[in-house]
Amino acid sequence: MQRWDVHLKNLTTQGGGSTTGEDMDDDIFVEHVGVANATPIIPIFAVTLDSRFDFLTFRELGRLQKNSVPISFFSPTLSKANMAGQHPDLDPAPAVDAYDYLKIVLNSDGTVTRGRDDPTSPAVPDPDHPSAVRTKDVPLNPTHNTWARIYVPPSSPAPDQKLPLIVYYHGGGFVLMSPSSTVNHDFCYLMAAKLSAVVVSPSYRLAPEHRLPAAYDDAMEALRWVRTAEDEWLRERVDFSRCFLMGTSAGGNIAYHVGLRACAAAAADLEPLVIRGLILHHPFFGRSLRTESEVRLFNNPALPVNGAGLLWELALPAGADRDHEYCNPTSVDRSEEWDRMRAKGWRVAVAAGGGDPLIDQQRELTAELEAKGMDVAGIFGGEGDYHGVELVEPAKGELFVEKLKGIV
Numbered sequence: 001m002q003r004w005d006v007h008l009k010n011l012t013t014q015g016g017g018s019t020t021g022e023d024m025d026d027d028i029f030v031e032h033v034g035v036a037n038a039t040p041i042i043p044i045f046a047v048t049l050d051s052r053f054d055f056l057t058f059r060e061l062g063r064l065q066k067n068s069v070p071i072s073f074f075s076p077t078l079s080k081a082n083m084a085g086q087h088p089d090l091d092p093a094p095a096v097d098a099y100d101y102l103k104i105v106l107n108s109d110g111t112v113t114r115g116r117d118d119p120t121s122p123a124v125p126d127p128d129h130p131s132a133v134r135t136k137d138v139p140l141n142p143t144h145n146t147w148a149r150i151y152v153p154p155s156s157p158a159p160d161q162k163l164p165l166i167v168y169y170h171g172g173g174f175v176l177m178s179p180s181s182t183v184n185h186d187f188c189y190l191m192a193a194k195l196s197a198v199v200v201s202p203s204y205r206l207a208p209e210h211r212l213p214a215a216y217d218d219a220m221e222a223l224r225w226v227r228t229a230e231d232e233w234l235r236e237r238v239d240f241s242r243c244f245l246m247g248t249s250a251g252g253n254i255a256y257h258v259g260l261r262a263c264a265a266a267a268a269d270l271e272p273l274v275i276r277g278l279i280l281h282h283p284f285f286g287r288s289l290r291t292e293s294e295v296r297l298f299n300n301p302a303l304p305v306n307g308a309g310l311l312w313e314l315a316l317p318a319g320a321d322r323d324h325e326y327c328n329p330t331s332v333d334r335s336e337e338w339d340r341m342r343a344k345g346w347r348v349a350v351a352a353g354g355g356d357p358l359i360d361q362q363r364e365l366t367a368e369l370e371a372k373g374m375d376v377a378g379i380f381g382g383e384g385d386y387h388g389v390e391l392v393e394p395a396k397g398e399l400f401v402e403k404l405k406g407i408v
Contacts, residue, residue, distance in 0.1 A: 169254040175314050200222070
């Protein structure tokens with residue numbers, strides 16, 4: 001069975017009726033079932049997510065005579081042929097200068113001066129309101145100047161209840177931002193409050209001063225710190241057998257690569273942590289050849305493709321191109337690691353927006369994980385959902401966190 005992501009409008013059924021799809025969500029899934037050369041009738045089903053996002057509702061719209069009406073299907077499980085791509089030499093003219101967009105200046109010694117406005121929020125260990133989430137900062141590695149912010153939801157009504165743990169890696173293209181950046185702080189605060197989970201958001205060394213794999217090394221070090229930390233907030237409130245690795249944008253990329261390392265580690269190396277899955281939120285991936293969505297959304301204001309390209313130039317090891325395994329997750333065979341994830345019972349959620357230039361590659365990774373038998377949840381938004389939208393628009397952030405209740 002193959003799944004198609006479409007908008008249904010004025011589909012004529014075999015019985016002569018029609019459906020306009022007016023009562024449906026903007027983005028629905030449609031299954032076409034039992035189609036074979038000898039099967040002239042194709043059952044068409046609308047598949048929508050329940051408002052609680054914990055189960056699917058199937059509704060048959062009718063049966064189409066094979067080839068009787070023109071229907072344009074767009075598949076989220078893109079084939080290699082569809083992903084062949086366009087050479088960057090054929091890119092459209094950029095609407096913005098990448099350095100101006102990122103507000104950075106490249107210095108002669110290879111460092112950058114960061115001029116981007118990045119509002120920050122302080123940690124509040126003892127909030128005035130008893131129902132507020134408590135937050136505090138703790139040091140990780142003084143040599144690398146890394147640290148983490150911990151978010152703990154209110155203890156009532158069950159103060160002794162152990163809570164799931166989300167280790168959340170922030171975004172910023174490996175070059176910008178920190179756990180204290182207000183958009184990251186507010187998002188983690190929201191998750192702790194709505195999911196009744198403890199969230200640990202570690203910092204990591206930024207590129208180009210510290211190119212990859214420095215961020216992966218720091219992220220893995222933070223995970224090992226969590227398992228051995230004597231911090232009372234963690235020891236008193238966390239159920240270490242329910243740990244999820246999560247990140248947004250570059251943080252989603254980090255969560256994926258930390259997951260690859262963690263699944264290869266011996267269980268004793270991470271005890272008492274038991275990782276249950278990965279939540280890749282608008283993960284920042286790339287490749288040398290442009291995908292269709294990158295060409296179509298090249299000058300997307302939220303993430304222009306030339307801006308993403310500059311971030312990769314600054315973050316990848318010197319001399320590497322965007323088909324490096326750190327950037328392109330499908331450029332190398334990960335069958336062994338994915339088999340381990342599947343054997344451990346991990347679930348992988350990939351969230352992306354239809355207005356994100358990166359969505360084609362996010363869909364491709366989802367499809368390859370599905371093909372390997374992984375338990376994968378694809379959460380794909382519509383054309384109005386740009387890169388990192390849930391961190392910028394609170395209403396969409398709350399809706400997304402509601403979806404996570406079926407995962408965490």
